[in-house]
Amino acid sequence: MNAGRSLHILLVDDEKIIHQTTGDYLRDAGHNVTSALSANEALARLESEDCDLALVDIRMPGMDGMELLAKLGQVRPLMPVVMITGHGTMDTVVEALRQGAADFLGKPIKLMELDAVLEKCLQIKKLRQENRHLHETIRGLQALSNLRTGGGKFVGASAAAEKIRTEIRRAVEARCDTILLLGETGTGKEVAAQEIHALAASEESPFIAVSCPALTETLLESALFGHIKGTFTGATHDRAGYFELADGGTLFLDEVGDLSPSAQATLLRVIETRKLRRVGAEEEISVNVRLVAATNVHLEALVESGKFRRDLYYRLNVFTIELQPLRQRREDIVPLAEHFLATFGRVRNLRFAGFSAKAKEMLEAYDYPGNARELRNIVERAAILAGQGRVDTEHLTLKPGAAKAVSCPEPPVVAAGMADDERTRILKALEAQRWNRRRAAEALGMPYSTLRYKLKGLGLD
DSSP: OOGGGOOEEEEEOSOHHHHHHHHHHHHHTTOEEEEESSHHHHHHHHTTOOOSEEEEESOOSSSOHHHHHHHHHHHOTTSOEEEEESSOOHHHHHHHHHTTOOEEEESSOOHHHHHHHHHHHHHHHHHHHHHHHHHHHHHHHHHHHHHHHTTOOOOOOSHHHHHHHHHHHHHHHTTOSEEEEEEOTTSSHHHHHHHHHHHHSOTTSOEEEEEGGGSOHHHHHHHHHOBOTTSSTTOOSOBOOHHHHTTTSEEEEETGGGOOHHHHHHHHHHHHHSEEOOBTOOSOEEOOOEEEEEESSOHHHHHHTTSSOHHHHHHHTTSEEEEOOGGGOGGGHHHHHHHHHHHHHHHHTOOOOOBOHHHHHHHHTOOOTTHHHHHHHHHHHHHHHHTTSOBOGGGOOOSTTHHHHHHSOOOOOOOHHHHHHHHHHHHHHHHHTTTOHHHHHHHHTSOHHHHHHHHHHTTOO
């Protein structure tokens, strides 16, 4: 039998004939059976064995089945217990169910009824395995988000940083369930989303971060909303989407402006109803999710050009927080650099002596086209070069032109004629694909990241 269709069953009965008949039937069906002739023997067995189900006779000498049921509720609270009765009245059955029994079987045991009980327990086992897998997935996604951001609060000493923190607190106090973050790439939108989550949710609730451009259009809706088995090639089992994974917590959708028209329509429906339908499914699933969306583009311009739904924009634009670029809040550069250095040291169990005065001056003089994300990369590289000492100017890759060339390359310089030809080709592809950049990239035969790079170089981003 498939391991997923097999149960480890504890059979407790003082009659040996039950162990021979029922036990053999269960083993022939592919299940693993542990036999116990008394309640005390059953408890002893459970000290070294994990069982998925217990079949317990109510009438046994010594500790009877009802007493054992109470004990099992203490030592194995999640294990279903099915009572077997040959002499009990309906009152006994009702009392057993009231005390936590999952079901009951009469003697002699009818195989059809036994099979029904086993199927029910197999479904419980499957749901627990799926639940365990979901929790592991959520922990992995949260760890990945913490790895990207350092997992800290929104750091900064400037008035702009304090304004952001104040707006975050107000959004949480008002219990906003939809928040829009605006800002250039690398300004700390995911960190702000994490702080919203930390202030608004319990420690156990999930925080799921999703980069919309990282999802291919064909799988985007499945990733966000889930799918059922057999919906498309490769859908070998039912799968919960990111919305379901974030149930009870926060879903962070980064670069929401890149969503396809169909995904925009589905997202609007979920925001309005707080219900979703997995791809290929008929029934709806209710979700309780705080949605934090982020973008580095002006959604109003996308709305006016027809690339973004106006109704979705209005639904997202309930409470907006704008994050200024680092070059406009230079007071935050050194506190952020010190935060990144401390985080790097904590993760790698290293101790640093901070930055020299000249290193701080050098950091504050730089413009950071990549914002806080670029600063973090610069600090981590400097930390590696400095060992465990003080970070000084020679450890910083910030020479004019050099750091910018490495951290944020300038768009390519092309001849005027070539630029015009490429601009025309790209514009035609975008118009043919209704300004969906991901589909346009596929039509042009180039990676999506390459198209975005070219759009910037041609002044079309």
